[in-house]
Amino acid sequence: MMDEYVVSVISNMGMISFLALSAYLLLLTGEISFGQQAYFAISAYLSAMATAMWGWPLWAGLLLGAAAAAFAAGLIGVLTLRLRGLYFSIATLAFAEMVRLLFVNFHYQVMIDGEPVGPDGAEGFRDIRWIFEHNVSAFEYMAIILAVLTVVVTLFFIAERSRLGSIFRMLGEDPLLTELQGLNVIRYKVLASCLSGFIAGIGGAFYAHFATYLEPQIFNVMLGVHGLVYGLIGGLGTALGPLIGVALDIGFLEAVRAIQGYRMIVFGGLVAVLLIFMPRGILDEERVHWLRMTWRRWRNAAR
Amino acid sequence: MLTIDNVVTSYGMIKALKGVNLTAESGKVTCLLGPNGAGKTTLMFTIAGILKTQEGSITFDGTELSRFSPVKIVELGISLVPENRLVFPMMTVRENLETGAYLRVGKDKSAIADDVEAMFARFPRLEERSTQMAGTLSGGEQQMLAIGRALMARPRILLMDEPSLGLAPLIVEEIFRIIEDLNQTGVTIFLVEQNARMALRVADQFYLLEQGKITFSGTPGELEEEEVIHRAYLGSRRE
Amino acid sequence: MTDFIQNCIDGVMIGSGYALLAIGFTVVFGVLRRLNLAYGPSIMLGAFVGALLYIQFQAQLFTVAIATVIVATLTGMYVERLCFWAIRRGAALASMVSSFAIWMQLEEMAVIILPERTYPFPALTDLAPIHIGPYFLRSEHLTMFVVAVLLVIVVHTVLYRTRFGLAVRAVSENPDAARYMGINIDAVMFWAFAMVSAIGGIAGFLILATDQQVTPYFGLWATFKGLIAMMLGGMGSLPGAILGGLILGIVETQSLWYLGNDYRDLSAYFLLFLVLIIRPGGIFGHALSERERAALRRV
Numbered sequence: 001m002m003d004e005y006v007v008s009v010i011s012n013m014g015m016i017s018f019l020a021l022s023a024y025l026l027l028l029t030g031e032i033s034f035g036q037q038a039y040f041a042i043s044a045y046l047s048a049m050a051t052a053m054w055g056w057p058l059w060a061g062l063l064l065g066a067a068a069a070a071f072a073a074g075l076i077g078v079l080t081l082r083l084r085g086l087y088f089s090i091a092t093l094a095f096a097e098m099v100r101l102l103f104v105n106f107h108y109q110v111m112i113d114g115e116p117v118g119p120d121g122a123e124g125f126r127d128i129r130w131i132f133e134h135n136v137s138a139f140e141y142m143a144i145i146l147a148v149l150t151v152v153v154t155l156f157f158i159a160e161r162s163r164l165g166s167i168f169r170m171l172g173e174d175p176l177l178t179e180l181q182g183l184n185v186i187r188y189k190v191l192a193s194c195l196s197g198f199i200a201g202i203g204g205a206f207y208a209h210f211a212t213y214l215e216p217q218i219f220n221v222m223l224g225v226h227g228l229v230y231g232l233i234g235g236l237g238t239a240l241g242p243l244i245g246v247a248l249d250i251g252f253l254e255a256v257r258a259i260q261g262y263r264m265i266v267f268g269g270l271v272a273v274l275l276i277f278m279p280r281g282i283l284d285e286e287r288v289h290w291l292r293m294t295w296r297r298w299r300n301a302a303r
Numbered sequence: 304m305l306t307i308d309n310v311v312t313s314y315g316m317i318k319a320l321k322g323v324n325l326t327a328e329s330g331k332v333t334c335l336l337g338p339n340g341a342g343k344t345t346l347m348f349t350i351a352g353i354l355k356t357q358e359g360s361i362t363f364d365g366t367e368l369s370r371f372s373p374v375k376i377v378e379l380g381i382s383l384v385p386e387n388r389l390v391f392p393m394m395t396v397r398e399n400l401e402t403g404a405y406l407r408v409g410k411d412k413s414a415i416a417d418d419v420e421a422m423f424a425r426f427p428r429l430e431e432r433s434t435q436m437a438g439t440l441s442g443g444e445q446q447m448l449a450i451g452r453a454l455m456a457r458p459r460i461l462l463m464d465e466p467s468l469g470l471a472p473l474i475v476e477e478i479f480r481i482i483e484d485l486n487q488t489g490v491t492i493f494l495v496e497q498n499a500r501m502a503l504r505v506a507d508q509f510y511l512l513e514q515g516k517i518t519f520s521g522t523p524g525e526l527e528e529e530e531v532i533h534r535a536y537l538g539s540r541r542e
Numbered sequence: 543m544t545d546f547i548q549n550c551i552d553g554v555m556i557g558s559g560y561a562l563l564a565i566g567f568t569v570v571f572g573v574l575r576r577l578n579l580a581y582g583p584s585i586m587l588g589a590f591v592g593a594l595l596y597i598q599f600q601a602q603l604f605t606v607a608i609a610t611v612i613v614a615t616l617t618g619m620y621v622e623r624l625c626f627w628a629i630r631r632g633a634a635l636a637s638m639v640s641s642f643a644i645w646m647q648l649e650e651m652a653v654i655i656l657p658e659r660t661y662p663f664p665a666l667t668d669l670a671p672i673h674i675g676p677y678f679l680r681s682e683h684l685t686m687f688v689v690a691v692l693l694v695i696v697v698h699t700v701l702y703r704t705r706f707g708l709a710v711r712a713v714s715e716n717p718d719a720a721r722y723m724g725i726n727i728d729a730v731m732f733w734a735f736a737m738v739s740a741i742g743g744i745a746g747f748l749i750l751a752t753d754q755q756v757t758p759y760f761g762l763w764a765t766f767k768g769l770i771a772m773m774l775g776g777m778g779s780l781p782g783a784i785l786g787g788l789i790l791g792i793v794e795t796q797s798l799w800y801l802g803n804d805y806r807d808l809s810a811y812f813l814l815f816l817v818l819i820i821r822p823g824g825i826f827g828h829a830l831s832e833r834e835r836a837a838l839r840r841v
Binding site: 080083094097101104222225261263267276 | 577624646651762770
């Protein structure tokens with residue numbers, strides 16, 4: 001059986017990957033969002049409330065949370081339609097901080113077995129114990145997270161090859177041109193927003209039940225910018241990019257425990273240097289294209 | 304004055320200039336004509352030091368330019384009037400002219416002020432608008448401003464990248480009249496253009512650039528104007 | 543009503559510090575067209591070194607100030623070289639990500655210098671508050687305000703009356719054209735960054751000396767305040783940055799007074815969000831020029 005610590009690290013990577021993928025999706029459509037952590041938070045809280053306070057099963061809570069996150073994201077998508085570039089980014093930042101601060105003031109508890117359960121503002125939300133109450137082991141939970149992640153990544157790959165993927169990338173390159181092609185830019189932008197919210201929401205729900213404890217402070221800007229940056233480091237060529245970023249930060253650096261106290265100094269420096277040589281990330285569009293060509297050539301040669 | 308010898312410039316793997324030879328003589332107007340994509344702007348950027356040559360050399364009055372930074376090249380007396388004018392839109396006309404004299408600021412205060420007045424004398428329309436923001440000027444006025452700005456550096460040679468671009472025919476005529484006048488007062492001009500008809504009227508010497516190579520050099524009249532115009536816009540006739 | 547006006551006075555005083563931070567962001571964005579996420583942390587590192595001197599060596603106020611500003615400036619230069627100069631021109635996003643990475647780096651460095659949560663910072667002045675009718679003015683606030691005003695005058699003079707300022711403005715408007723004038727773009731960007739870091743250092747010092755304490759959250763906090771103030775007033779304009787800072791200060795103090803601590807920051811973000819949705823150009827919404835619109839398309 002796997003070491004408990006390793007299981008927890010991999011679970012972490014899995015959950016954060018959802019956040020990273022959610023930011024990645026928006027990056028494809030040309031938007032830099034500093035606020036995906038808000039949807040992560042909304043789903044975390046809502047799914048936890050569903051399972052811990054209303055007795056819902058995990059999958060139902062997760063769907064509820066993710067749906068709510070998708071809705072919120074769609075709403076923000078609509079509100080920010082007119083905004084481009086930095087203005088959009090700061091608006092998402094402002095929104096996310098508002099959400100976080102609202103949770104700081106959010107008190108809603110019910111009595112369960114004589115104990116108050118529920119979000120208590122800055123004091124947090126304890127006892128989100130669904131996976132323990134239902135005897136899901138840490139390993140099984142990790143497997144669930146990875147399974148869902150795999151499904152999501154596969155969907156990404158399918159979408160990339162499909163018309164939707166091309167439309168999203170086109171939006172990122174040149175929204176005006178996309179519009180001129182007769183495509184309803186608004187619809188696709190809002191769709192992208194909703195999807196990104198949903199994906200972040202999945203991660204948030206998983207997180208709530210993994211950590212069993214939530215507090216608003218967790219869902220701060222740092223979390224969101226991390227998620228965003230993973231895709232930018234790993235490259236925007238494929239959905240694997242953000243995962244590479246996550247693996248680099250959480251995976252690699254957890255592994256190198258020797259530099260514990262200096263982790264960020266080292267990681268920060270490495271990232272800065274990496275970006276000098278690979279400004280568009282490790283697996284950027286060019287490199288992915290090159291890899292595809294090489295693969296194709298190799299396959300043809302092997303015939 | 305300016306000699307370009309077998310210059311090769313690449314953008315990554317694409318060779319934009321494949322061995323260009325030309326000379327711009329002092330006191331004359333030399334024109335480089337050619338269709339879009341022939342490499343005209345690439346050549347301008349190479350002379351200005353923004354792009355580096357992979358082979359060949361650019362000599363200005365005996366000094367080899369290839370290793371110099373754009374700042375040094377301006378210092379040597381080569382001023383560029385860029386494609387699309389590129390005036391500073393939020394600065395006034397006067398401030399734009401002053402930036403042209405950037406390298407002389409602090410050393411030459413009264414001379415700079417005199418030069419600004421001289422530009423206003425030469426371009427009365429600019430004087431009328433001296434406190435207006437450059438972004439509000441018309442295309443032709445911006446072109447005049449760009450030329451004036453480049454002249455503020457008191458260059459020994461003026462490089463002009465497609466001065467007629469985006470301008471109405473009447474304005475284009477005015478601009479070329481200005482170019483002719485400038486040359487009369489002794490300014491050496493090296494001009495890159497697509498508008499062959501106007502360019503030929505002012506040129507003392509012209510070259511044809513097609514796909515990164517010089518395909519013709521001579522004086523106006525040596526080649527049929529029709530032929531020149533055709534090749535300038537479309538490239539050589541296919542035999 | 544008295545409270546309202548008192549809050550306005552306090553708000554303007556505090557806002558002057560925010561205005562200085564906003565100026566830092568505005569100039570960097572103007573010249574480099576990129577966002578420097580390591581701005582607040584650079585200032586914080588300076589403040590931590592200053593605090594260290596204060597705690598370990600009982601340094602005087604002035605020494606702490608100098609140390610803060612110098613370290614903030616040097617850190618700013620480090621950030622500029624690594625995150626902005628070293629990254630090719632077209633890759634603006636990479637610069638932002640790089641500055642984020644360095645933000646992480648600087649925060650950790652600060653925590654290593656001073657491992658605990660809060661540290662004392664020397665007080666700005668010992669003077670008693672000044673009374674003007676029913677209102678009173680904290681002397682630290684007044685000091686900060688006066689210094690801020692002086693700094694703004696200095697920045698304005700530099701930008702509009704010096705050769706360097708001319709170069710900065712030219713590069714901000716059109717870096718290519720500036721190059722053709724013989725302006726050394728790299729040098730201009732470097733020194734503009736240094737100037738902005740120094741201003742940030744002064745702003746940080748003033749703010750921290752008013753609060754008399756410094757925490758590792760200061761980096762993030764300063765970045766936020768500067769960014770919000772810049773966006774409120776209208777990005778890309780210096781007067782906008784100043785006004786944005788003052789407005790932010792006033793909104794904060796009013797909401798702190800009437801709504802309590804919990805809603806202070808929330809109000810600021812809400813206002814920002816509202817302004818962005820309704821008037822992206824900022825409260826003083828100046829029309830975005832084509833170049834600015836292009837710059838905003840991709841940070």
